[in-house]
Amino acid sequence: MTTYEVNFDGLIGPTHHYGGLSKGNLASVQHRHVVSSPRRAALQGLAKMKRVADLGIPQAFFPPQSRPELEFLEAHGFSGSPAEIISAAHTKRPDLLSTAYSASAMWTANAATVSPSSDCADGRVHFTPANLQTMSHRALEAQHTTRMLRSIFYDSNHFMIHDPLPAVAETSDEGAANHTRLCPSFDAPGVELFVFGRDLRDPQQAPQFPARQTLAASQIIAKAHNLDPGRCVFARQHPLAIDAGVFHNDVISVGNQSLHLVHEFAFADQERVLANVNACFGPGLQQVIVAEDDLSLGDVVQSYFFNSQLISIGQDEMLLLCPIECSENVSANRLVARLLCADNPIKDCQFVDLRESMQNGGGPACLRLRVVLTDEQRLALPASIFITDDRYEQLCDWVRRHYRERLAVSDLADASLIDEVSVAMQELDQMLGLA
Template sequence: MPAFEMNFDGLVGPTHNYGGLSYGNVASQSNSQACSNPREAALQGLAKMKALMEMGFKQGVLAPQERPDVAALRSLGFAGSDAEVISRAAREAMPLLAACMSASSMWTANSCTVSPSADTADGRVHFTAANLNCKFHRSIEHPTTSRVLAAMFADPQHFAHHAALPAVSQFGDEGAANHTRFCKSYGEPGVEFFVFGRSAFDSRFPAPQRYPARQTLEASQAVARLHGLSEEGVVYAQQTPAVIDQGVFHNDVIAVGNGEVLFYHQDAFLHTEPMLVELQEKLARRGGNFQAICVPREAVAVEDAVKSYLFNSQLLSRTDGSMLLIVPEECRSNARVWTYLQQLTSGSGPIREIKVFDLKQSMQNGGGPACLRLRVALKEHELAAVNPGVIMTPALYDTLTAWVHKHYRDRLNDSDLADPQLLVECRTALDELTRILKLGAVYPFQLT
């Protein structure tokens, strides 16, 4: 039965701003308080979606969240009308208002973890919304994320949805940013690769000293159980703690995988060799031929990988069996990274072509091409069951481009976050968007 990998890119929300909220994310902190351009950010993301669609890849869109999150501010003691809540928060607790204004849901690699039906015990595609509890501004996303995913993948015959894990540090879950799936083909059983930064209960696992390890082993194990994955179809690996302390806050900043290929930095993992052997053996038992492409530290230092987001790229399978690597413009601007990529594609390996995209607005906030997309492997009948309103087409691209121009500001700074009118603009835009994408009522303001 034919099967496809579909990429659902996050549509950047109208409140895209540089709040510097993500400790451990070097780009996010470096550009804190800079003036952002929400319109440009959304259009850059849409341009990437359109380009991949035109290359023949299955492409979808995932809606942004309502911001500011007035309900979150009310739960923290701010009372009155919506405008009064925003104004008081701006006067008394600007960092809280900035957190509740964040458009970070654009990075849909963190929205959830997905297991295809070929891997799960009940033969359905499983989704577990990520609790993202390491950062307050992201921890408030999962209720809306769950509603949006349920509206996109609504048929219970084909899709199963799980609530986020308990919102405590022991089960910190960052979604697909720490999850990769290897397979011979998308419709056949594969091996799901869960990467964690620390263990919550086992002191034998070392932890980083400077920045937090956001994903726990226990969270990864819980998701695997919820999805009904077999032991033969799962491999767990730990990030190198010292690399997390250099700004590698998610595994997708230091490694990317697709099909039978893992593209990773030499310093990405602890105990790399036994991990690679386990991946190779388990994928071989499922008919696959695992291939590991290691980028040596002498060619690309971790610092260069973090600055360029070389590994926060999309690795896509083409019909001729070769692979295409989608990278941000920052890779071309880094001489060492660009030299390595030219050498990579000049050989006989699986990665044959590089395509560069300008995603500066997202990159300055700490998210590259891989952050912006959620991968969902779907068999033909499952794809037919996806809400057609979220599947990218030339007509939808034109409609969304016009929608962005109609509703988005072209600049946003700290003082603008205190403007109650921004909430009105956001709600007006999202109300129209739910009709465009045929999502129904998914936002809090639509549910009251």
């Protein structure tokens, strides 16, 4: 029985815009109210999916969530027809209108935490959708994501979709962006590394930016997924990293199978954390520490080097799929060159243009959720969500016909945008045929 990793990317939605809603995400804040291109953003994301699929790696996608979220605006006191609600919100609370139109569900690394069947005692793949309660625009996603996951991973013989954790301070959860699985092979039991920024029992010095993941949330998820406690490691984010704009762990470390790339300031008490990971893994794990002198925290955030996808492309061989910004950042480019020459599984590096996503604070790894599946489990999924040559062309055509080339924040007041998005989403629903 073959076991492999499937990448589920978020198909970028037609309301992609730069609202600057994410405190602590420097790119999001710095590009606040810049004019976006939803069409270009979606085509860039699709091109990345096609590049991965062309490597022979299973590539799937999640559809965008429908926007605007009118119930959110109604809960804030706006009423009337959709056009009236949009108009009033634009006049009185444009920030809430931006939230209601957010396309942030595209970053599916935040969709859920996933544990493969080889790690779970009941032999099923477990998903816990993230509650994302730290940021209001992202908290809108949790229930939609849960329903979507249950419509795709519907076979309870193979999959267990948990409810999101309660959206309270003690159980703040950001999904797989703070979770790394290391394993000798995809079908072998792995080490699951859970990274948190806050522990309410041990508050320590609070960083200036929100520490989004709590230890309690990570511990509850590990228990719910029926994981072996001896193969779980819980690590605290370094506060210096959070204050530098590292709002998720996947901005400062990346791991795949037996390779773990880690910045010097990824974790508090880093020596102990890496030793625990190594002890849980056993022989064969390679942990590469990138020094601050080689790639500063500022360059980490500017280049998003650690948000690259580290992809297995053969026996003990990996590809590093980096944002194009890494080729333009001197330190990051030097680091890539050194890794390619060093003794590690990385045999190739490719750069991908995701500027529309990057300017909103999400790189290649943010756009995908990693799900390890057996052949049998994969066959239990709808074929319509996998990227093939035909599906890629269909989706590109759909985007070109329905997405705006330019979208300013002020354009969110245009009532016709509601109908444009509705028509587009209805056509996509018919194309995919999901329940």
